[in-house]
Amino acid sequence: MITFDEVSVVYDDRSEPVLRDVDVTVEEGELCLVTGLTGVGKSTLLGAVNGLVPHFTGGTLHGRVVVDGRDTAHHPPRELADVVGVVGQDPLDGFVTDTVEEELAYAMEQLAVPPAVMRKRVEETLDLLGLADLRHRPLYQLSGGQQQRVAIGSVLTAHPRVLVLDEPTSALDPTAAEEVLAAVTRLVHDLGVTVLVAEHRLERVVQYADRVLHLPGDGRVVSGPPAEVFRDSGVAPPVVDLGRVAGWSPLPLSIRDARRAAAPLRAGLADVVPPPARPVTPAHGPTVLTARGVTVKHRGVPAVREVGLELRAGEVTALMGRNGSGKSSLLWALQGSGPRQNGTVHVASDGAVGADPKGLPAALARRLVGLVPQTATDLLYLESVAQELAQADRESAPEAAGATVPAREILDRLVPGVVGSVHPRDLSEGQKLALVLAIQLAAAPPVVLLDEPTRGLDYRAKEQLTGIVDGLAREGRAVVVATHDVEFVARAADRVVVMAEGDIVADGPTPEVITASPVFAPQVAKVVAPLPYLTVAQVAAVLAGPGRKA
Known part of the structure; x- marks a missing residue:
C-alpha cells in the first residue's frame, strides 16, 4: 500500500x-x-x-x-x-x-x-x-x-x-x-x-x-x-521499560501480557517498601493560595461549581479529570484573567498578602499567579527569543521589585543553550514551553499554573519538564499542573486533585488517588498491583539491591 x-x-x-x-x-x-x-x-x-x-x-x-x-x-x-x-x-x-x-x-x-x-x-x-x-x-x-x-x-x-x-x-x-x-x-x-x-x-x-x-x-x-x-x-512505553528491567522475553506490549509475566516480579517486590516515586520531595510550606466557592459559567453553563482549594508552597499538585471537567476554567479563574461569577481567591505574597488577582491590573496579577496556557505560543508575539525575554524583564521589573533574576537567566536554568536570535516559533515544543515559563517566572509569582504542558512532548522532554517542576517546588512555589498524562503525574506530583463536571471529586496524595482509579493508574501500578509501585525507576531501584531478581 x-x-x-x-x-x-x-x-x-x-x-x-x-x-x-x-x-x-x-x-x-x-x-x-x-x-x-x-x-x-x-x-x-x-x-x-x-x-x-x-x-x-x-x-x-x-x-x-x-x-x-x-x-x-x-x-x-x-x-x-x-x-x-x-x-x-x-x-x-x-x-x-x-x-x-x-x-x-x-x-x-x-x-x-x-x-x-x-x-x-x-x-x-x-x-x-x-x-x-x-x-x-x-x-x-x-x-x-x-x-x-x-x-x-x-x-x-x-x-x-x-x-x-x-x-x-x-x-x-x-x-x-x-x-x-x-x-x-x-x-x-x-x-x-x-x-x-x-x-x-x-x-x-x-x-x-x-x-x-x-x-x-x-x-x-x-x-x-x-x-x-x-x-x-x-524511546519505549513504561510497560516495555519494565520488561527490559525485569529481563522478560518477549517484551510485553500490553498490561495483560505484562501481568502474565509479572507473578515472579510481584513476589520479589512484595516484602520491600518502594522508594518514593519523587526522589526529591521539597518540604511543603505555608498555604499561598486559598480559593473558596469558585464558580465559573460559560454562556450560562456551569464549568466550575463552588470549588474550594488550597495550595501550599513547595507542593506540586496535578489537576486531572476528563475533557470538559473544568480544569482549564479553574486555572484561568485562579489566575484572574478568566471569568469567575462567584467565589474568592486570595494569594499570599510579600507585597500583597491576601490579594485577589482578579481585582488587580494584569501586571500586578502576574506577580501573584503565573499561568502557562495549553498553547504556550499564544503568549509569544515578538521576533526573537531575546526580544521576548527583554520584554518580560521590562514588564516585570516595576512590579516585582524583589525579583532580581533576569528572564534570560531563568531560561538558561530551565533549558540551557537557546540562541537569543532565534524566532520563538522555530523552537522545539519543549523550548517554547520553557521560554513562556521563563517569561512568567520573571515576575516571581509564588503560584505557577501549567495547563497541559506535556502535550506534544516526547519522553526525554517530559523528563526535562519534571526537573523544571521539581526546581520550582524547591524554590518554594506552589505548582499546579493540569494534565491527562498519568505517567508524568506519577513521577512529578505530590498531590492529585480530580475534577468531574466542575466539582472536585478526589483530593489526596498521588499514590492513593491515581492507584484508586483504573483510568488514572500508570502502567507500572497496573502490572504490579496491589503493590504500591508507580514508576519503572522504583522497581529498578529495588531490583538493583543485593540478592534481588525479577
Whole structure:
C-alpha cells in the first residue's frame, strides 16, 4: 500500500538529510506506529505519504514514495485526497463547518461525490464511529474525544485507503483516547484501512500496532514488529521499560501480557517498601493560595461549581479529570484573567498578602499567579527569543521589585543553550514551553499554573519538564499542573486533585488517588498491583539491591 524506495529528504536550510535512504513497505490493513524523539523527521515521513513533502514544504526528495500505485512526486496532495486522509494534532484547526453532519460531508463535496452517495457514506460513518446521536451538534460543543472522532470521520467519508494521524490522543483524557483508538482499530480490522500514527504517548498506542517505524535521529527508519523494535529503541512505553528491567522475553506490549509475566516480579517486590516515586520531595510550606466557592459559567453553563482549594508552597499538585471537567476554567479563574461569577481567591505574597488577582491590573496579577496556557505560543508575539525575554524583564521589573533574576537567566536554568536570535516559533515544543515559563517566572509569582504542558512532548522532554517542576517546588512555589498524562503525574506530583463536571471529586496524595482509579493508574501500578509501585525507576531501584531478581 505504501512504499518508500530509497527515499532521502533534504531541506534547503539543513546540511544533513532529515530522511536518509529509507526503504520501507507498509502493507494494506496495517496499523503502523511512527516513533522517535521530537525533531527526528516523523512529520517529514508522514508528509511524504500524502505529497506535502516536498510539494508544500520545499526541499528535495530523492527516491520514490508510492501510495496505492501513485508516485507522490507526480501527484500533489489534491490528487491524493481520495486515497490518503490526514488528521492533525488539533481537530478544531481542521474543521471548516459548524455541525457534525456538515463536517462529515464537506470532503465529499470537494471531491464532487453524488448527493445520494454522500448521504449513504455520512450515515455509515456516523454508525461506525458512534456519532449518530451527535449529528446535529455544533462542533464547539463536543468533547475532545468526540471532536477527534469527527475529524477522523471527516476524512473517512472520502473512503481513503490510507489514514495518517498526527498525535491523535495528545489532548485527550485516558477514556477519550481509548474511544478514539478503538475507532481506529475498527477501521483497520473491519475495513482494511492502512493507518500511520505518530504518537509520543506510546503507552496508549503500542498494543494496537502491527508494525513500528522508529526514527533514531540519524535519518534512518527502523521497521519491524513492535517487540523487536522496542528492544533496542531509545524511546519505549513504561510497560516495555519494565520488561527490559525485569529481563522478560518477549517484551510485553500490553498490561495483560505484562501481568502474565509479572507473578515472579510481584513476589520479589512484595516484602520491600518502594522508594518514593519523587526522589526529591521539597518540604511543603505555608498555604499561598486559598480559593473558596469558585464558580465559573460559560454562556450560562456551569464549568466550575463552588470549588474550594488550597495550595501550599513547595507542593506540586496535578489537576486531572476528563475533557470538559473544568480544569482549564479553574486555572484561568485562579489566575484572574478568566471569568469567575462567584467565589474568592486570595494569594499570599510579600507585597500583597491576601490579594485577589482578579481585582488587580494584569501586571500586578502576574506577580501573584503565573499561568502557562495549553498553547504556550499564544503568549509569544515578538521576533526573537531575546526580544521576548527583554520584554518580560521590562514588564516585570516595576512590579516585582524583589525579583532580581533576569528572564534570560531563568531560561538558561530551565533549558540551557537557546540562541537569543532565534524566532520563538522555530523552537522545539519543549523550548517554547520553557521560554513562556521563563517569561512568567520573571515576575516571581509564588503560584505557577501549567495547563497541559506535556502535550506534544516526547519522553526525554517530559523528563526535562519534571526537573523544571521539581526546581520550582524547591524554590518554594506552589505548582499546579493540569494534565491527562498519568505517567508524568506519577513521577512529578505530590498531590492529585480530580475534577468531574466542575466539582472536585478526589483530593489526596498521588499514590492513593491515581492507584484508586483504573483510568488514572500508570502502567507500572497496573502490572504490579496491589503493590504500591508507580514508576519503572522504583522497581529498578529495588531490583538493583543485593540478592534481588525479577
